[in-house]
Amino acid sequence: MSALAHSRSGSGAPLVLLHALGLSRASWAPVLPALAEHFDVVAVDLPGFGDSPPLAEEPSPKALAAAVAAFLDEQGLAVPHVVGNSLGGWVALELAALRPLASLTLLSPAGMWPGDTPLYCRVSLRGSRWLSVHAGGLLSRAVDTRVGRIAVLGQTHGRPTRLSPAQAKGALRAMATAPGFDAVLAATLHRHYAADAPFTAPVTVAFGDRDRLLIRRRYRRLHELPPDRRVADLPGCGHVPMADDPAAVAALVLASAGRGAVATG
Known part of the structure; x- marks a missing residue:
């Protein structure tokens, strides 16, 4: 397929950012300035989201x-650092099985459940999509x-008032207009991440203590990750x-990438 829609800023080692289901590369805007001070940052719209066309095959x-x-x-x-949020974290793990990566930073990664996508997650995501499409003006x-x-974004954001109205509206618009949302959600319903192919990139995984989507520990099973993972x-x-906390997220990414630099140095 043609190159994915993306934005690029900063200089240094390449750092690729992969967003959550229903969002776009714009979700990384709060941390871009800090990351661009240290990296060549490439924020990507996954296929079917933002400005990237959907895949022709099952996504x-x-x-x-x-x-x-x-x-x-x-x-x-060639060998970038990769940061993935939610679906983006799952995609990052699958990417590590396909090619060398310098490091992986996983923010609330999806797919870490034991079987099918949990019913609670399905209902929450479908509800968010329906409301963004059918009640977008009101929201x-x-x-x-x-x-x-707080009312509209409290499930996905721990501190939703830290989003500006423009950022909040952008998130709602991304959810409502993503042409690949339904197909990608359907493609994840009966899947979970399984470490079929080993990889050597160091992994750091983090969850927010106000995560109201992956609320149960069994949605966060980490035994499929390498044993030297950091949590x-x-x-x-x-x-x-x-x-919610751009400084903390940027510091986490910087420390995670530092592990990768040591491992490949």
């Missing part, structure tokens, strides 16, 4: 990872206020933590 996480791998080849990004007006941002907490953060 499973492995297929999405293959599309990202092709994009990396097109861009000449857009609501997020002009602090109370409205971190993001206090005050939700499922999409970048706007």
Whole structure:
């Protein structure tokens, strides 16, 4: 497929950012300035989201990872650091099985459940999609206020008032207009991440203590990850933590990439 829609900023070692289901590369905006001070940051719209066209084939996480791998080849990004949030974390893990990566930072990664996608997650995601499509105007007006941002975005963000009204509206618009949302959600329902192929990139995984989507420990099984993984907490953060605490997320990425630099140095 053609190169995925993306934005690029900063200089240094390449760092690729992969967003959550229903969002776009714009979700990384709160942490981009800090990351661009240290990296050549490439924020990508996954196929079917933002400005990237959907895949012609079933968009499973492995297929999405293959599309990202092709994009990396097109861009000449041989061994980048990769950060993935939610679905993006699952895609990052599948990507690590396809090609060398310098490091992996997983923020509330999806797919770490034992069988099918949990019913609670399915209902929550379908509900968010339905509301964004059918009540988008009402929700857009609501997020002009602090109370409205809490009500509308409180499930995905631990501190939704830290989003500006414009950022909140952008998130709602991304959810409502993503042409690949339904197909990608359907492609994940009867799948989970399984470490079929070993990889050597160091892994750091973090969950926010206000994550209201992956609320149960059995949604966060980590035994499929390498034994030397590092697990971190993001206090005050939700499922999409970048706007909740940009400094903490940037520091986590920097430390994780530092492990990768040591491993490959």
